[in-house]
Amino acid sequence: MMKHVLGAKCIVCGKEWEAEPSITVCPSCGGLLDIQYDYAEIRKEVDHKVMAQRQEQSMWRYMEYLPVLSKGERPKLRVGWSPFYKADRLAETLGIRELYIKDDGVNPTASLKDRASAMAVVKAEEAGAETIACSSTGNAASSLAGNAAAAGFPTYIFVPSRAPRGKVSQLMIFGAHVVSVKSTYEDTFKLSEQAIEKFGWYNRNAAINPFLMEGKKTVALEIAEQLGWKMTDYVALSVGDGCTIAGVWKGFKDLYETGMIDRLPRLISVQAEGCCPLNRAIAQNRPWEPMEENTLADSIAVGVPRNAEKALRAIRESKGVVVNVSDQEILDAAKLLGRTCGVFGEPAGVTGTAGVKKALETGLISENSSVVSIVTGNGLKDTPNAMKAAGEPVAIDPEMNQLLQVMDRL
Ligand SMILES: *Cc1c(COP(=O)(O)O)cnc(C)c1O
Ligand SMILES: [Zn+2]
Secondary structure, three states: OHHHEEEEEEOOOOOEEOOOOOOOOOOOOOOOEEEEEOHHHHHHHOOHHHHHOOOOOOHHHHHHHOOOOOOOOOOOOOOOOOOEEEOHHHHHHHOOOEEEEEEHHHOOOOEOOHHHHHHHHHHHHHOOOOOEEEEOOOHHHHHHHHHHHHHOOOEEEEEEOOOOHHHHHHHHHOOOEEEEEOOOHHHHHHHHHHHHHHHOOEEOOOOOOHHHHHHHOHHHHHHHHHOOOOOOOEEEEEOOOOHHHHHHHHHHHHHHHOOOOOOOOEEEEEEEOOEOHHHHHHHOOOOOOOOOOOOOOHHHOOOOOOOHHHHHHHHHHOOOEEEEEOHHHHHHHHHHHHHHHOOOEOHHHHHHHHHHHHHHHOOOOOOOOEEEEEEOEEHHHHHHHHHHHHOOOOOOOOOHHHHHHHHHHO
């Protein structure tokens, strides 16, 4: 609740500011801001028993840990409290002791981004904004469009023209004003920044808006609670701009600082080989540099990560592991998750799981580990790549003799 929020602290110059709903970057140096909480106060109000009795089954279950007014209206869409599975068959296939899947593809617009967009809509309301805008590789856009539509906000959305049709179709159905930019995500982002400045829209660009990471962190709060507050050794997820991994880390730290978990997991940061600026910076222990956006996992094809500092800090603080996977390994992971768990992820959605497999194969993590792998987006958003992974079905005329002929190929 807002009463637990101490302020917004700049991660570059350390200055602290009041956490106004419209604040973005540090007014003094332009650095990214971190929302700070009074952990002692949260501790007084929350413990395992309190949480066990709570009825709310959405991300708003964790009000004490969120920077919103306690009496404010909650959004209409039900975001969060997504399924959590113990994936024994997948664990056996991969040869790991304990593996869990957190399926965030079942959110209202089918990705983890709903957690940030729901928060954006609440903060836009608090800020008295009339219109919300963002640029996105696809999912931030479709989730903003959906969550804003439910709350009655118009949206202006900038996507690179390569965004998959499934995601663009969501934008059109939710009634967003859509600008499809015929260039990279980097150029798309820049144009959106100029437009937001010019028209005074509320800014849902996740790196710039410190509240959105607070929305994303709820996935970590849920994972901890769904594990019975007993953390696994690792949590694996795919990384693009870096807001999600930074948010996940913030969530675990908030829980640790308030005594809800007694140890922090190590993060497994998974990127695509063709676009891994953050993992490369960690592996080579040097500042990050832009890379080409060369992967079919469009949601993490981010050559210039917008939340690099917070993401790198999260990976380092957690003594994290970095793994890069090829497009083929991503497609293979999509099939594997589908076949062993019945979970259908988009390419970036299954990249975390591809990373777990590779980390085991290369000995980066031991087979005696326990891991949570977050599936960040739903496979129906990108069916062409799903078909690429799994192939086309056998087609026949409606005749039994043809069926008999193809039986062994089904
Ligand atoms: C946005 C997104 C990511 C990566 O999140 P970042 O905050 O950009 O690092 C991963 N998977 C999916 C499906 C996404 O939409
Ligand atoms: Zn600053």
